[in-house]
Amino acid sequence: MDGPNVVRRGAAAVLAAAICGWLSTLGQSAAPVELLAATRSEDPPPKPAPKPKPKPPPPDCARAKCVALTFDDGPAESTSELLDILAARKVKATFFLIGENVAKHPDLVRREHEAGHELADHSYTHADLGAASKEDVRSELTKTQDAIRRASGVTPVLLRPPYGSTSERLAGITRRMGLAQVMWSVDPLDWEHRDTGDVERRVLKAVKPGDIVLMHDIHRTTVRAVPKIIDRLAAEGYVFVTVTELFGGRLEPGQEFVRRNSGEPQGLP
Ligand SMILES: [Zn+2]
Numbered sequence: 001m002d003g004p005n006v007v008r009r010g011a012a013a014v015l016a017a018a019i020c021g022w023l024s025t026l027g028q029s030a031a032p033v034e035l036l037a038a039t040r041s042e043d044p045p046p047k048p049a050p051k052p053k054p055k056p057p058p059p060d061c062a063r064a065k066c067v068a069l070t071f072d073d074g075p076a077e078s079t080s081e082l083l084d085i086l087a088a089r090k091v092k093a094t095f096f097l098i099g100e101n102v103a104k105h106p107d108l109v110r111r112e113h114e115a116g117h118e119l120a121d122h123s124y125t126h127a128d129l130g131a132a133s134k135e136d137v138r139s140e141l142t143k144t145q146d147a148i149r150r151a152s153g154v155t156p157v158l159l160r161p162p163y164g165s166t167s168e169r170l171a172g173i174t175r176r177m178g179l180a181q182v183m184w185s186v187d188p189l190d191w192e193h194r195d196t197g198d199v200e201r202r203v204l205k206a207v208k209p210g211d212i213v214l215m216h217d218i219h220r221t222t223v224r225a226v227p228k229i230i231d232r233l234a235a236e237g238y239v240f241v242t243v244t245e246l247f248g249g250r251l252e253p254g255q256e257f258v259r260r261n262s263g264e265p266q267g268l269p
Pocket residue numbers: 072073122126162163
């Protein structure tokens with residue numbers, strides 16, 4: 001079956017020779033000079049694009065004293081102050097965002113993402129998802145996911161149902177949407193007391209390795225408790241991780257997570 005191919009190749013060679021011959025007959029005309037110039041300009045090999053800085057690997061929370069600080073209901077004006085506090089201490093947190101507030105402050109959501117914090121879903125209107133209809137749950141979650149994606153380019157993989165209100169139905173929907181349900185293990189009731197010293201004391205008294213701390217960045221009284229909480233816990237050897245890092249990325253959609261599995265070794269040297 002080589003015959004026809006050989007013939008075709010032969011024909012191509014003849015054609016190429018004819019073109020070269022034609023070019024050479026042009027002699028000193030402009031066309032070959034242009035070709036030469038084009039070749040020369042390609043001489044130095046293109047410089048490779050600068051490599052992005054490698055991110056340090058996340059801590060191994062099976063061994064390290066990890067704690068996840070989480071902030072609900074934002075973003076709001078006070079979020080900006082919190083982001084400054086976290087940046088100054090190089091601490092990563094997780095933000096459970098209300099879709100309506102994301103639409104109001106997309107710039108703050110983008111800033112959260114660019115600073116390396118984890119963005120997560122907390123419904124669009126702070127709805128009681130455990131009691132809501134299937135249609136309402138879907139709409140609450142989809143609208144929030146879309147708003148966060150529009151603001152930051154990120155599609156969250158975590159949901160914290162407002163009030164911790166969940167149901168079999170919500171478990172099914174979140175499983176299909178690829179969202180793990182994240183609860184909490186330390187709650188200083190900051191929204192109730194609105195007292196900076198009280199938030200500091202309650203959190204510092206309760207935190208153990210593997211905990212998820214629930215706070216609200218919509219209250220300045222809470223935001224102002226964060227420096228002392230971080231500085232004290234850091235002095236005790238705690239490392240601050242996002243929720244996904246706390247679980248080493250192993251968060252099953254639809255399942256509920258309250259704190260890192262206490263059966264796993266924690267806080268070993
Ligand atoms: Zn909330």
